Amino acid sequence: MIDVYSWPTPNGHKVHIMLEECGLRLGRDWQVHAVNIGKGDQFEPAFLKVSPNNKIPALVDPDGPDGKPISLFESGAILLYLAAKTGKYLPRSDRAKFEVLQWLMFQMGGVGPMLGQAHHFRIYAPEKIDYAVNRYTNEAKRLYGVMDRQLEGRKFVAGAHYSIADIAIFPWLRSWQNQGIDWADYPRLKDWFDRMGARPAVQRGVAVLADARKPLTDDKARDILFGGTQYAKR
Template sequence: MPIEVWTWPTPNGHKVHIALEELGLPYTVVPVNIGAGEQFRPEFLAITPNHRIPAIVDPDGPGGQRIALFESGAILIYLAEKAGALVPKDPAGRYACLQWLMFQMGGIGPMFGQYGHFHTYAPERIPYAMDRYAKEVQRLHRVLEKRLSETPWLAGAEYSIADIATFPWVRLPERRGIDLARFPAVKRWHDAIAARPAVQRGVEVLSERQRRGQISDAERENLFGSTQFQVR
């Protein structure tokens, strides 16, 4: 039976779409329109108490039992281990992969997300916050540049879930004021991933539902307002 993917076309959602396409695992998409507040519906909260996409339900989990998972990094590890691919087999390579996966989860995702919030979505311009996160985005690109100047992929010689986790956040760099020409190793890596057919399929998942134009007041409330802080 296919894996259910509860998701929306965001960088974190695209991580899982890409991994499933790369691994050739069958899946069905359950759209969760986060701008419309669908992440707060009981059926989604039954899968993830954190009301954040993505989440998955695999009817054929460990021991043939159903398993539900949230947190995109945990999902990527699960999918890679289920398929036996996209994580290096040697111990050193495996730990390098997990290290750079955690770097994305704890650094790139949150910091790039805060850049987007204060530069695009915040109702007021806060120069301190804008400057802080712009500098952090630049710094994190420098970290990637150093690593990718030394190895073809983040984990080393092999393309892995560390690359899959990071690519959707580095994609569309103009949204973060980044010129990838200033980071040639990152650009080489980015372009190689973007050319992969599975990646191209992955980023097209729910692309027709991608937000266009300005965020509405209702979307702002569902994404950033008091709604997300209600006791459930």
């Protein structure tokens, strides 16, 4: 049984979706341990042993390489591990594999960080800073445009086949309204988004822990996520 330490965020959902797409079923092949990042569970010593960067998700597989347990953090690394373990959603040929990997890196280095900043300054920041709101909203629109152009003549982000690149990107676009996006400007990406959302495994993945997440309204949770608690020495 694979142990997944997670919360219903885009990075958490990436791993939930990947597990389900690989034919691994929640409750049968993997179990989820809720790490409530609004309450500070991510700073507990037991969690830091598997995720020293105090971020979700993290994974512990008792049947890792060579039959030995393995502990992993960073959602992109976990997607790559599960692709290697199951032989799914990462092509074997070098050319096709690197095509997928570049778009996985695009998500890890661009889509996630930039859309995360758009969320923060548009929704969570205690004061509205026009420069920050405009900068990250415009960057969100630029990234959506890159993906929309990439999907011209392609069924999936990295080509003709569904891959970990699609799995990594999709959860980050589910909050498109918070990012200042109008889908009418990105018709190819919207078609892809709808097809992704219709996949049964995707629907199962985004449902994991969905009822546990509540709106961020109290000052204590804000401090834990964005303030002094986050930056305390450990």
